Amino acid sequence: MEYIVETLQKHQEIALFLTLGVGFWFGNKKLGSFSLGVVTSTLLAGLLIGQIGIKLPGVMQATFFAMFLFSVGYSVGPGFIRAMRSDGLPQVVFAVILCFVGTATAIALGKLLGYNAPLASGLLSGGYTNSTVLGVATDLVRQSGIAGAQAQSALALMSVAYAVTYPFGTVGSAYLLANIAPKLMGFDLAQECEKYAREHGVGGAIGATAYREYSARAFRLSNTALAGKTVLEVETLFNHEVFVRRMRVTEGAAIVDCARDTVLTEGAVVAVSGGLAGLLAHEDRFGPEVKDVPLLEFPTEQLDVVVTNKGYADKNLGEVVDTLFGQPGRGVFLLKVTRADVSQPMQRELQVKRGDVLTILGARQDVDKIAKELGYADRPVQSSDMVFMASGIVIGSLIGAITIHINHIPFSLGTAVGAIVAGIVCGYLRATRRTFGRIPEAAVWVFNNVGLNGFIACVGLDAALGFVGGLKQYGLVLFLAGAVVTLVPLIVGLVLGRYVFKFPPAILLGACAGARSTTAALGALQQEGKSNVPVIGYATGYALSRVVMALMAIVVVNVF
Numbered sequence: 001m002e003y004i005v006e007t008l009q010k011h012q013e014i015a016l017f018l019t020l021g022v023g024f025w026f027g028n029k030k031l032g033s034f035s036l037g038v039v040t041s042t043l044l045a046g047l048l049i050g051q052i053g054i055k056l057p058g059v060m061q062a063t064f065f066a067m068f069l070f071s072v073g074y075s076v077g078p079g080f081i082r083a084m085r086s087d088g089l090p091q092v093v094f095a096v097i098l099c100f101v102g103t104a105t106a107i108a109l110g111k112l113l114g115y116n117a118p119l120a121s122g123l124l125s126g127g128y129t130n131s132t133v134l135g136v137a138t139d140l141v142r143q144s145g146i147a148g149a150q151a152q153s154a155l156a157l158m159s160v161a162y163a164v165t166y167p168f169g170t171v172g173s174a175y176l177l178a179n180i181a182p183k184l185m186g187f188d189l190a191q192e193c194e195k196y197a198r199e200h201g202v203g204g205a206i207g208a209t210a211y212r213e214y215s216a217r218a219f220r221l222s223n224t225a226l227a228g229k230t231v232l233e234v235e236t237l238f239n240h241e242v243f244v245r246r247m248r249v250t251e252g253a254a255i256v257d258c259a260r261d262t263v264l265t266e267g268a269v270v271a272v273s274g275g276l277a278g279l280l281a282h283e284d285r286f287g288p289e290v291k292d293v294p295l296l297e298f299p300t301e302q303l304d305v306v307v308t309n310k311g312y313a314d315k316n317l318g319e320v321v322d323t324l325f326g327q328p329g330r331g332v333f334l335l336k337v338t339r340a341d342v343s344q345p346m347q348r349e350l351q352v353k354r355g356d357v358l359t360i361l362g363a364r365q366d367v368d369k370i371a372k373e374l375g376y377a378d379r380p381v382q383s384s385d386m387v388f389m390a391s392g393i394v395i396g397s398l399i400g401a402i403t404i405h406i407n408h409i410p411f412s413l414g415t416a417v418g419a420i421v422a423g424i425v426c427g428y429l430r431a432t433r434r435t436f437g438r439i440p441e442a443a444v445w446v447f448n449n450v451g452l453n454g455f456i457a458c459v460g461l462d463a464a465l466g467f468v469g470g471l472k473q474y475g476l477v478l479f480l481a482g483a484v485v486t487l488v489p490l491i492v493g494l495v496l497g498r499y500v501f502k503f504p505p506a507i508l509l510g511a512c513a514g515a516r517s518t519t520a521a522l523g524a525l526q527q528e529g530k531s532n533v534p535v536i537g538y539a540t541g542y543a544l545s546r547v548v549m550a551l552m553a554i555v556v557v558n559v560f
Contacts, residue, residue, distance in 0.1 A: 005052050008049070008052060008054065009052060009053060009054065012054055012055070012056050012461075015049055015050075015054045015461060016056065016060075016454070016457055016458070016461070018045075018049060019042060019045045019046045019049050019457040019460065019461060020042065020450075020453055020454065020457050022041070022042075022045040022049075023038055023039075023041045023042025023043075023044075023045045023046075023453055023456075023457065024038050024041075024042070024453070026041040026045070027039070027041035027042065038449070038453060038523075038527060039174055039452065039453065039456055039520045039523040039524050039527070042453045042456045042457050042460065043167060043170055043171060043456050043457075043459065043460045043520065044171070044460070045457070045460065046456065046457045046458070046459065046460015046461045046463075046464065047167060047460045047463065047464045048464070049460075049461065049464070050460060050461040050462065050463070050464025050465065051464050051465065053465060054461040054462075054464070055461075055462065056458050056461055056462060060454075060458055061455055061458035061459065061462070062415065064450070064451050064452075064454030064455040064458060065416055065419070065451065065455040065519070066393050066397065066415065066416070066419040066451075067447045067450070067451030067454075068447070068448060068451030068452040068454075068455060068519070068523075069416055069419040069420035069423060069451075069519075070389065070392060070393050070396075070419045070420065070422060070423035070426075070447070071423060071439075071444050071447035071448040071451060072420065072423060072448060072522070072526075072532060072535045072538075072539075073419070073420040073421065073422065073423020073424040073425075073426070073427060073535070073539065074389075074423040074424075074426050074427035074430070074439060074444065075423075075427060075444055075448070075532040075535065077423065077424045077425065077426065077427020077428035077429075077430070077431060090501050090503070091503075091511055091537065091540040091541060092540060092544060093501075094493070094496065094497060094501055094503075094511055094515060094541070095511070095514065095515035095540060095541035095544040095545060095548070096544065096548055097492075097493075097496065097515075098489045098492065098493045098512070098515035098516060098541070098545075099489075099515065099544070099545055099548040099549055099552060100552075101488060101489045101492050101493075102124065102127070102128045102485060102488070102489040102516070102549075102552075103124060103549075103552040103555060103556065105484060105485050105488045105489065106120060106123050106124035106127065106128070106485050106556065107120065107555075107556060107559055109123065109481045109484060109485065110123060110556075110560060113477065113481060115560070116157075116560055117137070117556070117557045117560035118137070118157040118158040118161070119157055119158070119161050119478075120556050120559075120560050121133060121134070121137035121158055121161075121553060121556050121557060122134065122137075122157065122158040122160065122161025122162040122164075122165070123161050123165055123478070123481055123482055123485060124485060124549075124552070124553070124556055125137065125158075125161075125162050125165075125166075125553075126161060126162040126163065126164065126165030126166035126169055126482055127165045127166075127168075127169050127481070127482040127483070127484070127485025127486045128169065128485060128486070128489070128516060128517065128549065129166060129169040129170055129173065129486075129516065129517055129518045129519075129520075130517040130545060130546070130549045133549050133550070133552065133553040133556075134158065134162055134553075137158060137553045137556070137557055140553070140554065140557045160466055160473065160474070161474075161478060161482075162466075163463045163466030164466070164474065164478050164479055164482060165478065165479065165481070165482025165483075165485065165486075166459070166463060166482075167460075167463065168479065168482055168483050168486055169482060169485070169486045169518065170456070170459070170518060170520040170521075171520070172483060172486045172487060173486055173487075173490060173513070173516055173518040173520070173521045174518065174520040174521040174523070174524040175524070176487065176490055176521075177490065177509050177512055177513055177521045177524065177525060178509070178521065178524035178525050178527070178528040178529075179524075179528065181490075181494055181509060182505070182509075182528075185494065185498060185505070187505045189505070189506065189509070189525070189528050189529040190528065190529050190530050190531070192504065192505040192506045192529070193506045193529040193530065193531035193533040193534070194531065196504050196506050196507065196533050197531060197533055212276070213275060213276055213333075213335070214273065214274065214275055214276070214333045214335075214361055215273070215274075215276065215279070216245060216271050216272065216273040216296050216298075216300075217271075217272055217279060217283070217289055217296075218269055218270070218271055218272075218289065218290050218291065218292040218295050218296055219269070219270055219272060219283065219286035219287050219288065219289055219290065220267065220268075220269050220286075220287045220288050220290050221264055221265070221266060221267060221268050221269070221270055221286055221287050222266070222267070222286075222287030222288065223285055223286060223287055224266060226264055226285070226286070227264055227265060227266035228263060228264070228266075229263070229264055230260065230261050230262065230263055230264075231244045231258045231259065231260050231261070231262045231264065232260040232261065234264060235260075238278070238282050238285075241274055241275065241277075241278030241281065241282065242272050242273065242274035242278045242279060242282055243272065243273050243274060243331035244258050244262075244264070244270050244271070244272055245257070245258060245270075245271045245272065245273050245298065245331060245363065246258055246270070246271040246295055246298060247262065247264065247265070247268050247269070247270045247271070248268060248269045248292065248295055249265050249267075249268045250267070250268070255294065255295055257298075258270075269290055269292050269295055270286065271292075271295045271296055271298070272286065273331055273362075275333065298363055299363065299364040300361065300362060300363055300364060300367075301361070301362070301363075301364045301367045302335070302359065302360070302361045303359070303360055303361075303367050303371060303377055303378075303379060304357050304358075304359050304377075304378040304379075304434065305357065305358045305359075305360060305370065305371045305374045305375060305376070305377055305378070306355065306356075306357055306374075306375050306376040306377075306378055306434045306435055307352055307353070307354055307355065307356045307357075307358065307374050307375050308354060308355075308374075308375030308376050308435065309373065309374055309375045310354070312352060312373075312374060312375075313352065313353060313354040314351060314352070314353070315351070315352055316348060316349055316350065316351060316352070317337065317346070317347065317348055317349070317350040317351075317352055318348030318349065320352055320358075320374075321334060321348075324370050324373060324374070325370070331362055331363060331366060332360050332361065332362030332363070332366045332367055332370055333360065333361045333362060334346070334358060334359070334360055335359040335360065335361055336358075336359045337350065337352075337356060337357070337358055337359075338356070338357045338359070339353060339355070339356050339357075344356075355432060355433060355434070357378070357434055358374065376434070376435045378434045378435070378438070380440065381438060381440065382440060383440075384438070384439045384440060384443045385436060385437050385438055385439060388426065388436060388437040388439075389426070389439060392422040392423065392425070392426040393419050393422055395418075395422060396415075396418035396419050396420075396421050396422025396423075396425070397415040397418040397419055397422070398418070399418050399421075400415045400416070400417045400418020400419070400421070401415050401418065416546070417542070417543045417546050420539055420542065420543070421539075421543065424539060448526075449523075452519065452520075452522075452523045453523070455519065456519075456520055456523075486516075489515070489516055490512055490516060493508075493511070493512040493515060493516070494508070494512060497511060497512065503537065506525075506529060506531070506533045506534055506537070507533070507534070507536055507537035508537065509525050509534055509537070510522065510525060510533070510534030510535060510536060510537025510538040510541075511537035511538065511540070511541050512537075512541075513525060513534065513537075513538050513541070513542075514537060514538035514539060514540060514541025514542040514543075514544075514545065515541035515542075515544070515545055516541075516545070517541075517542055517545040517546065517549065519542075522534060522535065522538050525538075
């Protein structure tokens, strides 16, 4: 045991991965329907393992945090931009109200318990899980002109209050929003996220479905009226609702890929593709359906094609389909048209714009022909555009780090806000200009989950000793005061958001997490909701709370 402790203290990266492993393992365990969740379990694991004295470099925590914030911003960039256009102002007002409520609660408790400025500032910072308060209050103490020893004592007191109140601020807010609030308010979070995503066109596919709009089937041609006709004649007879793709003249004969002038032979087995309605309408006119696996084993592909060819921009969708989906793309089907990540109505008069994405399905060689003609084939890839991601984080963080001094007090959005805003912008650019910036869904999952829980693990390991020491010195009262500062703004926010602002449930919970600047709660909401929809409500409140709570820190210090 001594060897393990010494090794963990010497090689902190081992302690970090041990915390992550325990957090993910225990967080996925369920006792009936109860589960702590990965985020909460990771923090508790960090607080436990950190009792042996683990100090991680601050840059590690900041790096994980930047990864997480960029990834969630990237995931919902288009949805966030649309939400801001429609209901951004209510979210702004909502976030400011919660910041005021949290500050008023901390001031009232501080006065009641006889706390001084450092204790009250630490109480607000930890209970509200907002490190901006701690930073501004620390700077105010350093610039106050008090003696060095007294200043160091005040800073230590502030850090202890933060360490004691922060864990419940993280765990309590996450569990209240993700597990308790949906039950008390009578809705299923996952269903609400799915509903919002479906109605507003955000997020990926909700799940797999057995339904297939287009498929291919094999028929033995027994209809003598079709025998001797060319493929083009047959397809014209059926109003081009189905397409004859391949033919096997006799059993064991070679398979023929049909062209428009291919003549169909009586008794041959033909592979016919088309929409489900067309296949059902015309299946009896070919002959009995047969099983011919090799005949139907021609490669197909569903592909997103970005329109970059100027020759097709500003044309009606009907013109594009008539030009490309007849020849060279015979038998290729248009599944949907999206613009800036929003599905467009499938109408012939829809005007196609450069940057629109046409999702098509068909034989691979025919899909390739259409893709080359229209513009850019946006095929799924395993690699991520790391230049795009790194550049976004760098630029966003540099802007967020800009500091403005008012009466010698520094104000800054912070690199964290810069990272999430960069993710939103990059995600929106990716949705509207699909020729660059791809980050596969699996990679986004890694950046999101490892980033969030890596950050939480660092927080738990670093706060472990201060948490226990603070409890010994100030007792349970400080911890309970922090719990009140954590819960009061959330309860007020849930009531106001539901009955006054009337936010959709998934957006309401995200807005509460953002206005309370609790990243762990956002992660728990994503986990329970199986969706990134709560981030749309989170981003505005989180960015605002960084600025507003900086001002509230000045208020608290001056009040005390």
